[in-house]
Amino acid sequence: MAMLEIENLHVTVDGAEILKGINLSLSGGEVHAIMGPNGSGKSTLSYAIAGRDGYDVTEGKILFRGQDIVDLSPEERAAEGVFLAFQYPVEIPGVANTTFLKEALNAIRRHRGEDELDAMQFVRLLREKVKELGISDEMLKRAVNAGFSGGEKKRNEILQMSVLEPALAVLDETDSGLDIDALKIVADGVNRLRGPDRAMLVITHYQRLLDYIVPDHVHVLAHGRIQQTGGKELALELEKNGYAAFTGNTEAA
Amino acid sequence: MSATAETVDQVNTLKDEKYKYGFVTDIESDIAPPGLSEETIRFISAKKNEPEWLLAWRLKAFAYWQTIEDPDWQKPKFPKIDYQEASYYSAPKDMKDGPKSLDEVDPELLATYEKLGIPLREQEMLAGVAVDAVFDSVSVATTFKAKLEEAGVIFCPISEAVQRCPELVQKYMGSVVPFNDNSFATLNSAVFTDGSFVYIPKGVRCPMELSTYFRINEKNTGQFERTLIIADEGSYVSYLEGCTAPMRDENQLHAAVVELIAHDDAEIKYSTVQNWYPGDENGVGGIYNFVTKRAACRGRNSKVSWTQVETGSAITWKYPSCVLLGDNSVGEFYSIAITNNCQMADTGTKMIHIGRNTSSRIISKGISAGRSDQTYRGLVRMANKADGARNYTQCDSLLIGDRCGAHTVPYIESKNASAMVEHEATTSTISEDQLFYLRQRGIDEETAVALVVNGFCREVLQQLPMEFAVEAQKLVGISLEGSVG
Numbered sequence: 001m002a003m004l005e006i007e008n009l010h011v012t013v014d015g016a017e018i019l020k021g022i023n024l025s026l027s028g029g030e031v032h033a034i035m036g037p038n039g040s041g042k043s044t045l046s047y048a049i050a051g052r053d054g055y056d057v058t059e060g061k062i063l064f065r066g067q068d069i070v071d072l073s074p075e076e077r078a079a080e081g082v083f084l085a086f087q088y089p090v091e092i093p094g095v096a097n098t099t100f101l102k103e104a105l106n107a108i109r110r111h112r113g114e115d116e117l118d119a120m121q122f123v124r125l126l127r128e129k130v131k132e133l134g135i136s137d138e139m140l141k142r143a144v145n146a147g148f149s150g151g152e153k154k155r156n157e158i159l160q161m162s163v164l165e166p167a168l169a170v171l172d173e174t175d176s177g178l179d180i181d182a183l184k185i186v187a188d189g190v191n192r193l194r195g196p197d198r199a200m201l202v203i204t205h206y207q208r209l210l211d212y213i214v215p216d217h218v219h220v221l222a223h224g225r226i227q228q229t230g231g232k233e234l235a236l237e238l239e240k241n242g243y244a245a246f247t248g249n250t251e252a253a
Numbered sequence: 254m255s256a257t258a259e260t261v262d263q264v265n266t267l268k269d270e271k272y273k274y275g276f277v278t279d280i281e282s283d284i285a286p287p288g289l290s291e292e293t294i295r296f297i298s299a300k301k302n303e304p305e306w307l308l309a310w311r312l313k314a315f316a317y318w319q320t321i322e323d324p325d326w327q328k329p330k331f332p333k334i335d336y337q338e339a340s341y342y343s344a345p346k347d348m349k350d351g352p353k354s355l356d357e358v359d360p361e362l363l364a365t366y367e368k369l370g371i372p373l374r375e376q377e378m379l380a381g382v383a384v385d386a387v388f389d390s391v392s393v394a395t396t397f398k399a400k401l402e403e404a405g406v407i408f409c410p411i412s413e414a415v416q417r418c419p420e421l422v423q424k425y426m427g428s429v430v431p432f433n434d435n436s437f438a439t440l441n442s443a444v445f446t447d448g449s450f451v452y453i454p455k456g457v458r459c460p461m462e463l464s465t466y467f468r469i470n471e472k473n474t475g476q477f478e479r480t481l482i483i484a485d486e487g488s489y490v491s492y493l494e495g496c497t498a499p500m501r502d503e504n505q506l507h508a509a510v511v512e513l514i515a516h517d518d519a520e521i522k523y524s525t526v527q528n529w530y531p532g533d534e535n536g537v538g539g540i541y542n543f544v545t546k547r548a549a550c551r552g553r554n555s556k557v558s559w560t561q562v563e564t565g566s567a568i569t570w571k572y573p574s575c576v577l578l579g580d581n582s583v584g585e586f587y588s589i590a591i592t593n594n595c596q597m598a599d600t601g602t603k604m605i606h607i608g609r610n611t612s613s614r615i616i617s618k619g620i621s622a623g624r625s626d627q628t629y630r631g632l633v634r635m636a637n638k639a640d641g642a643r644n645y646t647q648c649d650s651l652l653i654g655d656r657c658g659a660h661t662v663p664y665i666e667s668k669n670a671s672a673m674v675e676h677e678a679t680t681s682t683i684s685e686d687q688l689f690y691l692r693q694r695g696i697d698e699e700t701a702v703a704l705v706v707n708g709f710c711r712e713v714l715q716q717l718p719m720e721f722a723v724e725a726q727k728l729v730g731i732s733l734e735g736s737v738g
Contacts, residue, residue: 050689050693052689053685053689073692073697073698074689074692074693075692075693075695075696075697075698077693078692078693078694078695079695083693084693086690086693089690090684090686090687090689090690091687092687092690092691092704092705092708093708093709094707094708094709094710094711094712095704095705095707095708095711099704100691100694100704103696103700103704104691104694104695104696105695107694107695107696107697107700108695111695143708160694164694164695
């Protein structure tokens with residue numbers, strides 16, 4: 001069974017249809033890249049998978065491990081194992097990163113019928129993860145993303161992913177706003193989390209991220225539909241030729 | 254209906270029934286007949302075996318009260334209060350009338366206590382469970398009392414203080430909040446039934462946080478309580494007031510008076526967590542919490558710090574204030590006010606700088622949700638002799654939803670050119686981005702709101718003593734249940 005099976009997905013935002021019949025299938029262990037021009041519906045796809053309010057599924061299904069999750073709340077999807085690494089991670093002033101992570105992990109554990117971790121157990125787990133990703137303790141004490149640099153915010157997303165251990169990770173423009181060094185660090189973190197039980201959907205505008213996170217499949221999204229699917233070499237082609245072939249002069253989505 | 258509203262509602266139903274029963278059986282002995290007259294006041298004074306001077310003071314206040322009207326400049330409006338309808342003396346509910354054990358207490362109420370993490374023993378006290386002799390003899394209150402007496406600290410009901418140390422009470426009572434201060438303080442002066450009295454002798458650092466929790470005999474304190482705290486030279490005390498559970502208060506108006514006096518080098522830290530019954534979702538019922546709280550920093554280098562977490566009551570109307578008389582004295586006000594459903598609040602502080610180099614700090618965090626409305630109203634006054642005085646004020650408002658209101662009304666009066674006054678204010682909303690981000694990590698919506706709001710209030714929560722802070726944080730979440738979605 002596929003980890004994620006998207007069938008004929010239509011999504012409307014503010015009355016406008018943005019996604020017009022997406023089909024996509026990811027198995028465990030696979031990394032798929034979605035590439036496309038600005039305004040093609042990339043972020044809409046990620047929000048639709050995560051269940052954000054205002055992204056209305058008018059047709060089609062999102063099957064996660066065989067279950068249609070369209071009617072689930074964002075927190076239920078998260079607890080089932082869907083993770084979205086945000087393009088613009090949100091600042092939560094006054095809430096310590098550690099507090100937030102513990103709250104999130106225990107919410108998910110409760111959902112799964114597992115015991116909550118106490119403060120000591122959690123700190124132990126967190127230390128381990130932090131060490132793997134080369135994140136400073138100081139960053140854990142600070143308020144969630146507040147005053148973080150672009151690189152720190154993205155690294156914080158990867159830390160959350162590593163703590164929450166989702167089955168499906170959607171990375172929305174994880175490379176945006178990163179210089180090359182930061183990009184390498186983040187990509188390295190993502191690669192560590194690749195594994196047979198996890199599928200990843202990497203959404204990006206540029207090919208350069210895919211030099212570091214090498215995908216198994218590449219899809220081109222334009223006008224709310226997958227226009228072409230191929231191997232990692234497709235990304236290189238796009239880099240060379242741009243998206244002109246897919247955008248043309250037709251409507252901008 | 255949200256879980257909290259339901260709980261409160263059930264508690265309310267319970268209390269209505271109790272009230273009816275209680276009234277019928279107790280009327281001859283412990284409850285004064287409804288109405289307010291000189292007779293009522295003489296009755297109260299006699300019940301408490303008060304000295305002549307106190308009765309005279311009460312009567313003076315009552316005579317004055319009859320000549321004045323309640324103020325009406327506040328933002329939350331309410332129908333005129335019929336003072337003749339209420340009963341002004343009701344002895345603490347007799348233990349034998351209360352539930353015999355926690356088994357007899359409304360399970361919804363207990364569920365709320367549990368959410369707040371209140372220990373079983375305190376739950377019993379809060380719910381008014383009869384405390385048996387065995388329990389009493391090992392009670393924390395008794396243990397603490399001995400320890401306090403050893404330090405020379407006097408901590409007792411004010412009616413007891415009137416008997417034990419009348420000279421202290423007579424000297425200080427009404428010296429910070431005079432009987433003619435405002436109509437509610439005047440009424441309180443005439444009819445107050447009980448409250449706390451604290452005296453910390455010279456140079457003593459009170460060995461523990463004083464809390465109304467540990468005053469078993471006071472758990473059913475009436476609606477007109479009066480608190481008087483005196484910190485003598487070089488002493489320190491931290492006092493925690495209130496209770497973090499819905500209280501079954503039979504009466505609508507809660508008009509308390511709190512007076513604090515800090516002498517040279519003394520410090521008083523006064524923390525309140527107020528969670529009176531807020532009324533139902535449609536604004537029916539609930540407490541009018543009209544309290545006059547004022548501190549006099551009389552001594553050099555004295556300091557008073559007010560911290561309040563106001564989540565309950567239909568209307569909260571209070572301005573815990575500091576009169577900074579002593580040179581170098583310091584006044585602080587840290588406030589969190591949360592209003593939900595139809596609650597209203599008009600709260601803030603007054604910092605009156607009279608002495609030289611006095612300083613004050615005001616941090617106010619207001620959270621409005623539902624159809625509620627709140628106003629921060631504050632006065633910073635620099636008198637002409639307050640050379641080098643400073644004030645810093647920060648007022649932040651957070652709005653949840655689009656039907657609530659937040660207003661900031663800062664009054665600044667400076668008669669001294671060397672005084673410095675700073676005021677900062679922000680208004681923000683909980684963003685959909687923040688909620689979605691937290692929910693995407695598995696945190697449900699209500700917990701997400703509680704997290705964001707707790708983050709917003711962090712500076713104030715940090716001022717609370719540790720064990721209180723934890724309860725206050727949970728309370729923030731509970732108060733906002735049902736405010737989104």
